[in-house]
Amino acid sequence: MVPAIENLDHNWSQIVYREGNQLATVGHHWKLSRALNKEEIVHRQREGTCLTCHQDILENSAAINLLHHVAEYTGQLPKTNQQHANLIHKILLTSAWGQVLGAVAISIAGLGGIFWWLRRRQPNQQN
Known part of the structure; x- marks a missing residue:
């Protein structure tokens, strides 16, 4: 743990309030460095996920x-964050492919049903 710095008026672990108000100056070493804005904070917030x-x-x-x-x-x-992330990835891919294959199967069944119905409506052509 890092010891507290005397007379420091804010917490260095937070640069911006959740509302988007800046607490501290962000490094000026890079041209585009800045604190995140409110939209970026909300987008990256993961509480409750x-x-x-x-x-x-x-x-x-x-x-x-x-x-x-x-x-x-x-x-x-899963015992580690990486194992958990791999499990989530596997679940996501399985779900996505299941939905795609389900939609394809329903489409094929629907077309098959239409084809069967059209063939059934045609009069028997016997010689």
Whole structure:
């Protein structure tokens, strides 16, 4: 831990209030260096993002419970931030591909149904 600096009138771990008001001067070594504006702060703020996924874990979703137990017993529960990030990436890709393939399957089934219906409406042409 870094010891406090006497007579320092603000916290150096924060350069800007969440509202966007600047607390301290940012380094002047680079031409474009500056504090983040309010929009950038809100965009990068991550409070509550974990609840997006973890709310289902708290509500004991059967599917998530099963996957959690399998991961626990096979030693695949993430233990580091990188392992957690890899898991999130895998879940995102699986979900995206599942939605794309589901839409393709529904489209093919719909076209197949239309084709079947049109063929069924045609009168039998027997010689």
